[in-house]
Amino acid sequence: MNANGAILSTKGICKSFGPVQALDGVDFDVHRGEVVALVGDNGAGKSTLIKAVAGIYSIDSGEFFFEGRPVKIGGPNDATGLGIATVYQDLALCDNLDVVANLFLGQETVLGGPGRAGRVLDEIVMEQRSHELLDQLSVTIPSVRSEVGTLSGGQRQQVAVARSLLGEPKVVILDEPTAALGVPQTKQVLALIKRLRERDLGVIVISHNLANVFEVADRISVLRLGRNSGTYDAAETSEEQIVGAITGAELGEPTSETGEHR
Amino acid sequence: MRIGDPDYAAPEDAPAEKTSPRDLLRRFMQGDLASLRVILAIAVIWVIFQTQNDRFLSATNLTNLFLQITAVGLISVGVVMVLLIGEIDLSVGAASGFAAAVMAVLNVKQGWPAIPAIMAGVLTGTLIGLAQGFLFTRFTIPSFVVTLAGSLVWQGALLKVLGNTGTVNLSNSSITDLANTFYGEAVGWIVAAIVVALYALTVLAAHRRRARAGVTTEPLALLLIRIGLMAAVTIVAVAILNSDRGVPLALLILLGFVVGFQLITTRTTFGRHLFAVGGSAEAARRAGIGVTRIRVVAFMLCSSMAAVGGILAASRLLAVNQSSGGSNLLLEAIAGPVVAGTSLFGGRGSVWSALLGATVIGSISNGMNLLALESSVKLMITGGVLLAAVIIDAVARSRRRAEGRV
Numbered sequence: 001m002n003a004n005g006a007i008l009s010t011k012g013i014c015k016s017f018g019p020v021q022a023l024d025g026v027d028f029d030v031h032r033g034e035v036v037a038l039v040g041d042n043g044a045g046k047s048t049l050i051k052a053v054a055g056i057y058s059i060d061s062g063e064f065f066f067e068g069r070p071v072k073i074g075g076p077n078d079a080t081g082l083g084i085a086t087v088y089q090d091l092a093l094c095d096n097l098d099v100v101a102n103l104f105l106g107q108e109t110v111l112g113g114p115g116r117a118g119r120v121l122d123e124i125v126m127e128q129r130s131h132e133l134l135d136q137l138s139v140t141i142p143s144v145r146s147e148v149g150t151l152s153g154g155q156r157q158q159v160a161v162a163r164s165l166l167g168e169p170k171v172v173i174l175d176e177p178t179a180a181l182g183v184p185q186t187k188q189v190l191a192l193i194k195r196l197r198e199r200d201l202g203v204i205v206i207s208h209n210l211a212n213v214f215e216v217a218d219r220i221s222v223l224r225l226g227r228n229s230g231t232y233d234a235a236e237t238s239e240e241q242i243v244g245a246i247t248g249a250e251l252g253e254p255t256s257e258t259g260e261h262r
Numbered sequence: 263m264r265i266g267d268p269d270y271a272a273p274e275d276a277p278a279e280k281t282s283p284r285d286l287l288r289r290f291m292q293g294d295l296a297s298l299r300v301i302l303a304i305a306v307i308w309v310i311f312q313t314q315n316d317r318f319l320s321a322t323n324l325t326n327l328f329l330q331i332t333a334v335g336l337i338s339v340g341v342v343m344v345l346l347i348g349e350i351d352l353s354v355g356a357a358s359g360f361a362a363a364v365m366a367v368l369n370v371k372q373g374w375p376a377i378p379a380i381m382a383g384v385l386t387g388t389l390i391g392l393a394q395g396f397l398f399t400r401f402t403i404p405s406f407v408v409t410l411a412g413s414l415v416w417q418g419a420l421l422k423v424l425g426n427t428g429t430v431n432l433s434n435s436s437i438t439d440l441a442n443t444f445y446g447e448a449v450g451w452i453v454a455a456i457v458v459a460l461y462a463l464t465v466l467a468a469h470r471r472r473a474r475a476g477v478t479t480e481p482l483a484l485l486l487i488r489i490g491l492m493a494a495v496t497i498v499a500v501a502i503l504n505s506d507r508g509v510p511l512a513l514l515i516l517l518g519f520v521v522g523f524q525l526i527t528t529r530t531t532f533g534r535h536l537f538a539v540g541g542s543a544e545a546a547r548r549a550g551i552g553v554t555r556i557r558v559v560a561f562m563l564c565s566s567m568a569a570v571g572g573i574l575a576a577s578r579l580l581a582v583n584q585s586s587g588g589s590n591l592l593l594e595a596i597a598g599p600v601v602a603g604t605s606l607f608g609g610r611g612s613v614w615s616a617l618l619g620a621t622v623i624g625s626i627s628n629g630m631n632l633l634a635l636e637s638s639v640k641l642m643i644t645g646g647v648l649l650a651a652v653i654i655d656a657v658a659r660s661r662r663r664a665e666g667r668v
Contacts, residue, residue: 092548094541096609097534105538106549108531119531127477145478149662 006065007032007202008053008084008171013062015048022048024226026062030171030202035193037213037234038206040223041246046206049223050173053204054086055079067170085164086173091156093163095149099141100130102148103163133162137195140188154185158192171202178212190216210239222246296603300618303601304625311629318632321506328503329441331624332512333358333575337595338616339523340567343560345599346527348540348608349405351564353394354595356416358572359587361386361565363423365573366430366582369437376436380573387569388562390416395561399554405561413592421584429583432576440515441578444508453509454500458493465489512574516617519567524613536560540608571595593648594623601651607659623647 006029015023023045030036038046051057053064055076064071066082073079079086093102100123109126110119130144139158141151148159157177164172174193178186186209193216196203207213213220214234222229222245229245243249311318337354344351365383368374374382390412398408424430432438445453465485472479503509527533538546539556547553575591576582598619604611626647630640 090544092542092545094538094545094609096541097537101534101538105534105546106551108534110531120529121531121534124472124475124477128475131477143478 005031005068007067008204009065010049010053011063011065013049013052014060015052015057016060022226023052023059023062026223026226026228028221028228030204032170032202033197033200034218035197035203035205035216037217037220038204038223039208039210039213039220039242039246040229043225044223044246045226046223047175048226050086050175050204050206053079053084054173080167080169083168083170084173085167085169085171087157087160087164087175087177089176089179091160093148093156093160096147098147099134099144099151099159100126102159103130103133103166105163107166133165136199137162137165137192139192152185153181154188157181157185157189161189161192161196165196169201171204172196173204173206175206176208177205178207178209186212210242213242214239224248297612297614297618300602300615300622304618304621307622307625307629311625311632314629315632318629321502323628323632324502325506325510327621327624327628328513329510329578330628331620332441332510332516333571333578334591334594334598334624335516335617335620336519336571336574337568337591338598338620339519339613340564340571341596342523342599342604342611342613342616343527343536343567344405344564345596345604345606346536346540346608346611347557347560348543349398349557349560350596350606351394351409351561351568352406352592352596353390353409353412353416354564354568354571355587355592356413356420357387357390357565357587358568358575358591359582359585360390360416360420360423360572361569362572362576362586363420363430363582365437366432366576367423367425369434370430370432376434379434380437383573384566384569387565387567387572389565390568391562391565392558394565395558398561399557417588420586424582424584429581431581433580437573437577438580439511439577441510441512441574443511445511446508447504450500450504450509453514454496458489458496461492462489512578515574519570520613520617523563527613532556532559537609540610542609568595590627590644594620594627597648597651598623600655601647603655605655605659606652607655 009027009029011027013023013026013028014021026045026049028036028038028049038049040046048057052059053073055073055078058074064073066084071078071082073082094105097105104126108119109122109129111122127144134141134144137158139155139162141155141159148156151159161172161174161177177189177193181189190212193203193205197216197218205213205217217234220232220234220237220242222232222242224246225248229248232242232245308319317323337358341351341354361383364386365379368382369376369379394405394408394412397403398405421428465488469479469482469485500509503513527536535546535551535556538549538551539553543553546556572587576586579586599611599615600606600619601622602615602617602619604615604619623644627640627644630643635643
């Protein structure tokens with residue numbers, strides 16, 4: 001499975017919820033320094049696949065490969081341990097805390113070495129590292145001491161992405177990162193996704209917005225009713241072809257086929 | 263999601279190293295102004311009562327006021343812990359009475375020395391918090407239900423422990439001295455000097471460290487103003503107290519706990535996690551924080567402080583009786599921090615609000631007693647003030663929501 005050099009691959013993933021077959025033999029992969037968009041209609045299985053990769057759902061059958069090695073992902077900690085970071089649509093930020101506190105939440109730097117709760121916070125080091133991280137990502141916020149609740153949707157999204165990078169992941173999964181964002185904020189977030197690619201991360205983006213997908217993605221993986229519906233090279237594919245793959249209408253051939261299309 | 267935010271402008275080369283004036287103003291409006299608002303409220307209340315009765319601002323009455331608020335203030339410090347995580351503890355009144363009764367009975371009837379008896383009283387509070395925190399987190403019952411039921415149980419336990427007599431009089435000087443010790447003039451000034459010097463040194467040292475490290479700093483002028491105000495308040499307070507009986511030990515105990523808990527909530531990972539759980543328990547959980555543990559510890563700290571407050575109240579009353587921890591104590595202990603800006607909805611507030619809130623509520627009840635108002639009027643006014651405080655909290659919250667904040 002290492003033949004294609006993917007950093008993360010899934011092979012034949014099946015998952016059902018009672019009588020509903022949410023995923024039916026899904027293959028998927030992402031390489032270093034690559035943005036792969038995962039698209040599909042509502043209920044196509046995008047979120048289920050992502051949650052399986054993130055260790056939230058246990059799969060019925062199928063295999064995961066990380067850097068070519070078969071791995072087991074039995075829980076969120078397994079995924080984090082491998083270096084897979086997920087930014088969910090609801091961001092999971094504490095609006096009452098400032099940016100620094102949110103970036104380091106649960107992994108605070110403390111005076112006198114890492115330790116348990118009750119240790120004294122090292123605000124200076126955390127603030128410096130926050131600056132470094134946000135500068136690298138060219139994230140603009142009024143101040144790292146701004147309360148996250150006062151930030152715009154785009155800024156919040158960027159803070160959530162920046163936070164996922166603190167654990168030095170190799171793969172970052174973004175669930176609908178531009179949903180509910182205005183045009184300028186969407187631009188910011190898309191620019192951030194491109195910078196993640198420049199950092200040589202494998203990036204998986206779930207999105208409904210095909211215009212955004214075409215702007216950032218190198219490849220587009222389409223799911224339909226829990227199955228692969230083709231993987232397309234974004235540069236050589238038209239929006240109509242993707243829409244066709246999403247809806248099941250036959251419009252053109254996938255540029256690089258996977259699954260049952262082979 | 264404000265479309266058209268100017269925040270997509272080209273990235274600036276360096277993030278602002280200093281807090282911008284606008285940001286500072288915002289923090290002032292939403293953070294420090296909460297305290298300032300309360301201080302103004304206290305000033306207004308004092309002026310009103312002083313015009314009605316010129317003994318209100320006498321040294322004797324102000325000393326009495328400070329003594330009256332210590333028990334409520336100590337309980338409020340604990341209540342803040344629970345409010346910060348977005349919960350409530352309706353058992354603090356009963357828990358304070360029960361814990362004090364345990365101490366009194368062990369000391370008077372069982373002959374325990376003062377220190378072990380006091381420790382047993384505080385431990386009683388800790389265990390009450392452990393039990394309630396466990397029930398709340400294990401069965402996910404709303405905290406007001408658990409603690410309301412607990413309140414009845416501890417009231418019953420109070421009656422049981424006191425036995426047939428219904429009252430236990432305290433005579434052990436180590437216990438009664440807690441609320442009845444006053445320090446001489448010199449001691450008061452020395453304490454004041456140490457407190458002001460420590461405050462100034464830590465604030466300025468922290469400012470220097472931050473400036474050297476190149477991280478956000480508050481303007482030095484603002485810090486100096488704050489130090490100056492703090493020194494002025496301390497000096498005036500000590501001068502007033504010295505012109506009556508002196509600085510009371512009880513007040514120092516209250517201030518010690520306030521400062522200690524203020525440091526815990528703002529400087530430690532535990533404190534950070536308290537705010538996180540109050541802001542978004544789900545976000546805290548996903549960040550790997552042991553939400554259950556934080557909640558249980560918050561309830562334990564709350565009931566422990568209720569016990570400390572109960573013991574101080576008993577020391578002042580020189581007895582524990584069947585009405586210990588009853589009447590308005592519970593409501594005042596919860597309303598105090600809320601009056602002074604700690605949100606009932608969690609994630610916002612500070613330990614200072616316990617002290618400031620207790621002062622507001624204590625001033626009102628002290629003033630009304632001084633004016634010898636009828637009970638009917640006193641109850642209605644107290645109720646109205648508490649209601650107003652909660653309305654201010656709710657309005658502030660809906661304003662934040664309109665701004666997209668929680």
